[in-house]
Amino acid sequence: MRNRGQIAILAVLIALLILVIIWAVSVWTSSAGVEMGKHGWIALFLGTFFSLVIGCGLMALMFFSSRSGYDEVADPLRHAHEQDEAAKRDDHLSDRT
Numbered sequence: 001m002r003n004r005g006q007i008a009i010l011a012v013l014i015a016l017l018i019l020v021i022i023w024a025v026s027v028w029t030s031s032a033g034v035e036m037g038k039h040g041w042i043a044l045f046l047g048t049f050f051s052l053v054i055g056c057g058l059m060a061l062m063f064f065s066s067r068s069g070y071d072e073v074a075d076p077l078r079h080a081h082e083q084d085e086a087a088k089r090d091d092h093l094s095d096r097t
Contacts, residue, residue, distance in 0.1 A: 036044075
């Protein structure tokens with residue numbers, strides 16, 4: 001069974017999604033008669049294009065960084081925490097025998 005906090009967060013997120021969909025539909029239908037000029041279409045295209053380029057570029061950098069090991073160098077506490085967990089696990093296993 002899921003934690004009550006997880007259920008509450010999920011319910012809030014679903015409610016926000018429903019509100020955003022209702023808002024988007026109302027804005028879409030209220031602006032049905034508005035014409036967009038040539039400059040508007042160019043701005044829309046360029047904004048979408050560069051947003052996708054930046055998003056894809058950052059995702060590629062994230063995957064490259066993760067695979068090359070740069071993240072381990074940037075987080076020295078993670079290595080110490082993993083060593084502590086391994087030591088606790090070893091102590092727990094040695095106590096059983």
